[in-house]
Structure formats: C-alpha cells, structure tokens
Amino acid sequence: MNNITRTEKRGFLLLAIVFALSYFFAFTNMDFFEHGFIVEDGPVEYGTAVMLFCTSILSIVYLIKYHKNKSLTWKFGLVMFAILFFFAAGEEISWGQRIFDIQTGEYFMEHNRQKEMNLHNLEVGGKKLNKIIFSQLLTLVIVVYLLIVPVLYRKKKWAKNLLDKFAVPVVYWHHTIAFIVCTLLVLIIPHHRKWEVYELDFSLIFFLIFLNPFNKEIYSKS
Structure with missing residues (x-):
C-alpha cells in the first residue's frame, strides 16, 4: 500500500470518522441520526x-494546468468530468x-416526488428516474x-490507450477495497436512508481517485 499518499491517508481517516459518527448516532440516538445527521x-x-464540487474543480485545475500539448479528447474528457461532478x-x-x-x-x-428542483427525484410516466438512472445504471457503471x-487497463493496451486518451483516472486497488468496505459498513446501519452516508463516502473516494489515480501521468505535462 505504498501507493497511498499522505492526502489519501487523511481522506481515509475522514471516512473512518464519518462511519464512527454514523454508527454512534444510529445506535445511540436514532432521532438525531435521522433529523440532524442525514437530514x-x-x-x-x-x-x-x-x-x-471539489472533484469538479480538480478536473478544471488539471485542464487549465496541463492543457498545453494535450489532445482534444483529453480536454473533452476533463470538461465532461467537470460538468458531471458539478451536476451531481x-x-x-x-x-x-x-x-x-x-x-x-x-x-x-407535479412530477418531483419531493417537490424540489432536481432531476433525480422526478417521476416520468410512472417511472422513477432515481431508481432507473441514479441507482441501477450508476451501480452498474461503478462496478x-x-x-x-482496472484489469483491462493493466492487461490490454487498447484499454490503456483509450482511457488515457480521454483522461479517465484508473483506480488503485486500495480505492476498490475502500468502496467494498464502505458498502459493507453502510449495510449495517439500521435506517432506510443509510445510503446518504454511502453517497458521502462515494464522493470522498472519487475525489481521492482523481487526486491520485493509478495512471497519474495523464495529469501531468508529459
């Protein structure tokens, strides 16, 4: 695990703190957990x-800092990441x-289940966008x-070239392990809205991936 940077160690410490607080409130004060913590x-x-938002900003920083001599596909990839995470x-x-x-x-x-201005709680034709796009499809993409x-990147040259071409950060295995551990830990929380905690873990780990990807050379001047 010598590939873990000091910043990542701090990030994983923050993850541990989030879970410590989640478990403490969920098992000792469910009312505060629901109405004060995940509210x-x-x-x-x-x-x-x-x-x-920080991941979106980081993508923009990479784009501004390293855009010289980079391909249009590389720039396009970072622009898409910046937009994607800003939208999220x-x-x-x-x-x-x-x-x-x-x-x-x-x-x-009329169409939003929570009467709010967002897309992920919309119902269109009786179909919940949150379930179809933001749950099922997103879960498949993450898996x-x-x-x-990561396997394709390490084994197949075409995959490596394609991902590097579009500035896609590839995970270290410790990132994958962190996701799996977080998933298992969230399942223990005895509340139906426990996935709010998972979303925080998800966003933090993705920031760490962009900060220290396996193919970190794509975010450099070379």
Missing part, C-alpha cells in the same frame, strides 16, 4: 455536495433551492469502473 441540508448532504453536486442540494429559498416551479411540483476497468 436534508444536514452535514452528510452538504459534505457530499462539497466533495463532488448541484443535484445533491437541489441546486441551492432551500439555501436561497427558491420556490419550486409548477413542473417539479465496471472499479472491478473490470
């Missing part, structure tokens, strides 16, 4: 949004609706990214 506009939700951060806090006291529009009042992509 909308609570520390877990804001923490998730902040980490997603905005969705997490309903684009600041409650922060700035913005009234929900008519369409979202492929964490388990299959």
Whole structure:
C-alpha cells in the first residue's frame, strides 16, 4: 500500500470518522441520526455536495494546468468530468433551492416526488428516474469502473490507450477495497436512508481517485 499518499491517508481517516459518527448516532440516538445527521441540508448532504464540487474543480485545475500539448479528447474528457461532478453536486442540494429559498416551479411540483428542483427525484410516466438512472445504471457503471476497468487497463493496451486518451483516472486497488468496505459498513446501519452516508463516502473516494489515480501521468505535462 505504498501507493497511498499522505492526502489519501487523511481522506481515509475522514471516512473512518464519518462511519464512527454514523454508527454512534444510529445506535445511540436514532432521532438525531435521522433529523440532524442525514437530514436534508444536514452535514452528510452538504459534505457530499462539497466533495463532488471539489472533484469538479480538480478536473478544471488539471485542464487549465496541463492543457498545453494535450489532445482534444483529453480536454473533452476533463470538461465532461467537470460538468458531471458539478451536476451531481448541484443535484445533491437541489441546486441551492432551500439555501436561497427558491420556490419550486409548477413542473417539479407535479412530477418531483419531493417537490424540489432536481432531476433525480422526478417521476416520468410512472417511472422513477432515481431508481432507473441514479441507482441501477450508476451501480452498474461503478462496478465496471472499479472491478473490470482496472484489469483491462493493466492487461490490454487498447484499454490503456483509450482511457488515457480521454483522461479517465484508473483506480488503485486500495480505492476498490475502500468502496467494498464502505458498502459493507453502510449495510449495517439500521435506517432506510443509510445510503446518504454511502453517497458521502462515494464522493470522498472519487475525489481521492482523481487526486491520485493509478495512471497519474495523464495529469501531468508529459
């Protein structure tokens, strides 16, 4: 595990603190866990949004710092990552609706399960977008990214060239192990909204992946 940087160690320590607090509140004060810890506009939700936003900013920093002599596909990849994580951060806090006291529009009042201005809680034709796109599809993408992509990158030259071409960070195995451990730990929490904690863990680990990918040379001047 000598590939773990000092910053990553601090990140994993933060993960441990999140779980320690989650377990403590969930098993000793469920009321606070639900209404003070994982509540909308609570520390877990804001923490998730902040980490997603930081990954978006990090992508922009890489783009600005290393764009010279880089291909259009490399630049395109980082722009897409910046947009993706910014969008995810905005969705997490309903684009600041409650922060700035913005009234929900008519369409979202009618089609959003929580009456908020976000896409992941929309119901279209009786189908929940959160379940189809943000749960099932996202879960599949994460599994492929964490388990299959690292093997292909290390074994197949075409995969390595493709991923590097689009500036896709490849995980170290300690990132994959962290995801698996976090998943198992979250399952123990006795509350149906325990996945809010998982989202925070998810966002933090992804930030660490972008900070220290296996193919870190893609985020350099070479």
